[in-house]
Amino acid sequence: AHAPMEPLDAVIRIGADRVDFWAGSQFPTVDQQVIARIVGVPANTVRIHTLLAGGSFGRRATADGDVAGEAASIAKAIGGDRAVKLVWTREDDIQGGRYRPLYVHRLRAGLDAQGNVVAWEHRIVGQSIMRGTSFESVMVKNGVDQSSVEGAANLPYAVPTIAVELHTTDVGVPVLWWRSVGSTHTAYATETFLDELAQAAARDPIELRRALLAKHPRHLATLNLAADKAGWGQPLPAGRARGVAVHESFNSVVAQVAEVSLRPDGLPKVERVVCAVDCGTAINPDIIRAQMEGGIGYGLAGALWSEITLVRGRVQQRNFDGYRPLRIAEMPAVEVHIVPSGAAPTGVGEPGLPPLAPAVANALVHLTGQRVRRLPFARLAAAGTRTA
Template sequence: MNARVSRRHILRTGAAGATLVLGFGLYQMRPASAEASSAGLALFAPNAFIRIDSEDRISLVIDKCEVGQGVYTSLSMLLAEELDVGLDQVAIEPAPPDEQLYADPILHLQATGNSTSVRSSWMELRRAGAAARQMLIAAAAAEWRVDPSRCRTERASVLDNGTQRRLGYGSLAATAAQQPVPQNPRLKQPEQFKLIGKSPLRVDLPGKVDGTAQYGIDVRLPGMLFATVASSPTFGGKLDSLDDSPTRSIKGVHHVVTIRAQEFDVGGYKLHLDDAVAVVAENTWAAQQGLAALEPAWDRGPNQHLGMDDIVHALEAASERGGLVARHEGDVDKALSTAATRLEARNYMPFLAHAAMEPLSCVADVRGDNCEIWTATQVQARAQEIAAQLAGLPPEKVTVHNLFSGGAFGRRLELDGVALAVAISKQVGAPVKLVFTREQDIRHDLYRPFYHDRLRAGLDANGKLLAWHHRIVGSSIFARWAPQAMRSDGLDPDAVDGAIQMPYAFPNLLVEYVREEPPAIPTAFWRGVGDTHNAWVIESFVDEIAAVAKQDPIQFRRGLLSHAPRALAVINLAAEKSRWDKILPPRSGRGIALAYVFDTYLATVVEVTLSDAGLVTLQRVVCAVDCGSIVHPDTAIAQIEGGTLFGLSAALWNEVTLRNGRVEQSNFNDYRTIRIDETPEVEVHLVPSRETPGGLGETGTVAAAPALTNAIFAASGYRVRQLPIIKSIEGLKRRA
């Protein structure tokens, strides 16, 4: 077969056995793994591929990390739907690290994030499955000498409608490989779907129930040692001296390892590690006892007096500067000068930790000219590269085993855990398992930035919005994480995400960004990324404008959405399902928030009651979601439920604060999460749609905080301008 076939589809068979391999992708195809070559297969490997073997097994290589969002199931369903196989017949293989082969078409690198998994795979996986099915039908028709139109498929078999003959896909693999690759395979119409739109059992569920599923923290190897680590307690601090004699006397301790500060650059991604010390032992308990006995002396460095007042004052000073223009329409200053009513607001959002249920962990084995790591990462190729740099090896000598993750929220887009594990293993010459304690995980996270926002708006005499000015001040994540994504003038697209593509129509609009970096504090993506921050600021201010205009919050928003029917539809559905017009008791209120994020429209209504002491009780949450075509409805609902609770929890209680250059929070006692007795009923209403799928993994988080603070205003008349809400408890107390 000519190797220059479709860049999206390639089919090959080899002498070692009948195997049908169908690859697909948006980028150039390259020769596949050595394993395939050694099996006698001449094939190309794009960013994912299908393999059908002689036993009718269908394998799908997935470049996404399963962090609980159900992506293994959803992507398998796309393939199985068009291939006409049962979901139980699809096997999942995690993709190896390779930026060229497995780069996400939206993110342009091998990564799981930004709610792209289904969005980026929707057409590619379906086309791959449909093309394979068409070739298998052609192969069977040729063998039976009938017209392909007489054949149909089901459960990994081709059937002859005339005679009811049946051939399994595996038995057809060799002859199917000789069929031409369809350039535009016919896809099923929605009314033909057997899987898409249904909620079959998740493919990862049995293993998670019976304990056979392996998370990063579960790995155990023969001869493996266990490590725990302590980094400089202040950002930028240095290790002065170390008395490790008490530690070495503890039974089971093998090594005390010193790790000096290092800087890494992986394709523009930058990571800094502060000085650290690690104890390596026969078991975790001995390692933790040994670490507790260590007596390191730290030079606290240039940030030893840094506190929150310093950070906030710097942001406020920066907000006085004009920023980079992210979006500009009309003449905002002129409209404001003629406005009958003008409003201004300042909002503050805190640093946030990720605090995933499974803390960072990595098993590294660096011996000789090979390095092998077992972890749960959202960036496989970067993990390979940073391990190679530390081990002093070429990347091809590093093997990455990517496992299930007990939550991520953006934390596993970072590689400090991998880097430390590899550094420790290299020094001790043995496989080492590093697990962050909860304290290490929170105090040495990479944090959602602290943001300060300034807003101005103008209304005419009839309460109609004339002008909107939004200035965003905060750290740039992309400058460190993916500088190639920055605009040429230095504008960070994440910082303004959600602020420049609002669903509302404003006649005069100006959105600016001022970059202001906190000293030495690493910032990173957090669930919902820039949208989570901007949605709270924007939806709070829209609500405030509605109140000044003496209009109902939903009715006011409707007036800004005449051009956006999908946004208007979710607002109306949320109002209906939440019984928006029903009168509530005193000190109770409902709040609404609208978001258009990750190609999904979401309206969330939160209902609260306030105690006389100012404590907030969550009564009910209603979410109306238009995410386009829905692959697995139960998973879609679960993602909105989980994301909403995650966002509510953060809005109520979470912040990371600094005193004397170190993080004050350490565990769930002072970085708390919502508890089961505090969890409200969450109703999710999905809008039927045939639009291209939108993202859901982060969407619920985005609208949670603004809906909550707007509900608090409705209940109390108090406008929350600083998160978390617990800081506003004095303002929420009942006044005599």
């Protein structure tokens, strides 16, 4: 679930000659069209007042403008020139919201005698976000939802033979893009698997990535900056380990090194995250750092705790007691380093999230000796084991 701290809400007023709508909308044009259709007025008479939102993460950007449509329907039914305020409860949001699709990955690769990666096969199975929406004609090509394979189909590593397959499932769960969309799952699959290959080839994870990124200078420079600032290769206190991941999303490259210890229950405690980002020209460095920090915190919550389970089609979680967010004491120390660039600016709102979970998993294996193949990590503690 997206579970923004500010629940879904809006205010609407249907006046004599225009409609005013106030909300922290990510899709104001869609909301305008939906309101106009429901109220029965021209779209140019619907004025959207876009407000700051207390978190969105994709939830305030639905292709059918669900909250705007509900508010418009209520105001139309009530009638009269009066303002109507709609506020979803936390239970409304978590139990009746839209969810990030469940994905399953299978990866196989070949190594030559020198430990070079010579073949890579990646099969992805999951539900399409774009199917059945107005974006399907643009985002689904030859049956492939591009948002399902992003981060895997454009793998930057120089492997001679790469095959990526998608099998789209037909499931009746309402799904939606979740902060960083397809990269939320493809980054975890590709970056943890690459560490497995490094281990099998007896190569350092950073060294292997450097060799495979020789033709991608942005990725290489970002990786090198993160590794240098994190002190990769330098000794750590007993009971700590480092893991690394690098990923491109929204045309920005982010590399992260996570420093991890073990909690008494065997779950990872993330002590420090060193993040390097190449997002082109840094227009506002403070915003870039804030977005990286926020993405790391949000991603860590998803990796450690946040999970939606359905039994006979009904969501079991209701509020933050069951759908566990990250708590302040669990937030690691974060350092953000921006790669100097004169290139066009690229995204920063979402790219800070994807490398976090694989970097943590890649560190955890050095403490436990085993790989985590299913998220969130809390599921493993509930099962009485550290690994899956």
